[in-house]
Amino acid sequence: MQDNILLKSNNTKLGATPMDGHVNFTLSDRLRKSPYYEATLKAGAKTFTLYNHMIMPTSYEGAEADYWNLINNVTMWDVAAERQVEIIGGDAYKFVEYITSRDLSKLQIGQGKYALITDENGGIINDPIILKLAENHFWLSIADSDVLLWTRGLVCGLGWDVQISEPDVSPLAIQGPNHLPLMIDLFGDWVKDIKYFFFKEVELEGIPLIVQKSGWSKQGGFELYLRDGSKGQKLWDIVATAGKKYDIKPGTPNNIERVESGLFSWGNDMDINSNPLELPLANFCQLDKEADYLSRNALHRIRSEGITKKLVGLVVEGDAFIGGCASPWQVKSGNKICGKVTSAAYSPRLKINMAMATLDKGFNDIDSEVEVETPWGKRLGKVSPIPFN
Template identity: 50%
Template structure:
């Protein structure tokens, strides 16, 4: 069997050996790392997330740490959402755009203290981007990737598991709020967050030598609740209407097209990267919109291609950017990035590898 040798271009996480022990069957590259994406039983992994508790290695969610007198200024220049009132101990989800107003990431910004922030990023080189903007503007900051690796505990029983380890104080954490913690000498940050709508926490490991220790502590604590390994579920995230940066976006996508307009504050300073372009896009009118797609034929299953063409008659009207068979919908569903002259309820054809499947447009999220 061919193997991929981890190296400086494709690193493994501190939880890598633990996931091997759990029987991981597939990885995907993400932020120059290997992300576990399957443990061999998709139904069991989905059911744990929906009904129990699931343990994920999401170390690929790298952190960009920004420290210094101009840290707050730089973080705001990188974010088209107003961060002037962000409090210590709180995170905020923010669209990040280039000078064209095109979405280049959608991180969570964590404010640790005045002059110290983390950007918990999606799959893109935001470390280089942040350094470039800081140098361009002559800002007094230090920017690095710290030794921080998140583990996610997700599902309706996640809170019970995390509270059993760290105490009932975690139950009081509001969404995106975080606090420092420690267990057996392992330094951590605990945040109520995660890439699902089933509830849970992300535990930021701050010592990469203790990954297996932390994994086993959580695994043992979760056994009474049936904890098991998993990963960010493509089915659940589609059902829940969660955006996948780089999956549901292309090199022209702006935040308004993918339901992120509520996170864009157009009255920010002109110096914020992309804000002037976004004002112009808004004034001229958004050309595309993200909607749900439901296939008429319940026997349809997702294929291996991405960005399937969506048509009305002979007219191309956009693309289907992701798809999965949904147990809750009893149908194949996905996201469409389509012309704004289409409306919910419209019937369309999705062209998949020579097949044409009938479908209809609907609102997001599905559930």
């Protein structure tokens, strides 16, 4: 039996017809359900997206209400679509160093690092968290692209002693400023001392987990990497029950909060046609690291020649944006196209329209003014630092 589910772009309204942006998708094994799927429906998930060939909730009470729940309280997210690529074997460490310009030489067992995975041209394949579980055992906790296939093809060509697979691992995130008392109730006082991106292997009422201090928000929190998909409903119920005293709400990665916080989205703000030097992520790239890596020659060449475009923030005038940026908006200076907006949102806290844009050289200096072609007409935009505050 197949289910139908409604997925919508983030600038359409519930109840709209397919002409307005709604599409009914028929679920099958090609569009996988998360171990928390039934729980999210019962919790009131209203909209979903496709992510790593899975369906993932994108809102419960609506973007702004979900934003305030995250900003003010504590929320729990089904992010099982944040899949893991497992890398093991005698050459596993050599391989993870090879696919990124991030220096992993000091990565400890029980630690993760944010790293851009880049190809032979310097293009960004993905921007995962790399977790080190043992000396030659790693996970790539990935964004939305086919990293499993790319890494398997690459290691096949290299002929190294590396085995790559997708394990039965499905993260559940706990995010928000009030996350810590809930985490202490669930796991004990040791969670207070865990450093960012570090993790610990534990069990919770017989459920095997990895608990990592991380998550796709700047509000603070943890991710619980469920290692047995059959226990998804049980884990959801345990967290939801323990969270009642803290008025926990179901939530999702929130577009308003992540734009406000300057968190970049692969597939929107960067992709295989971008390179790390175009993004304000210099701290996560060590182009001269000792270990060999695939994009060394390309990134050194780009550094020598200089970048031609850069990802920046924009503050855009006019009425509040309704929804986000479902497809890129052109950016012009005079009659010249000088870039594109890749993400956008109205901040109800800052009372501004925010955007992330890739702008050509000569147009991306702070306080430069450009013209943005929004769905609501042309508007003036001013280049701003990221994050917004």
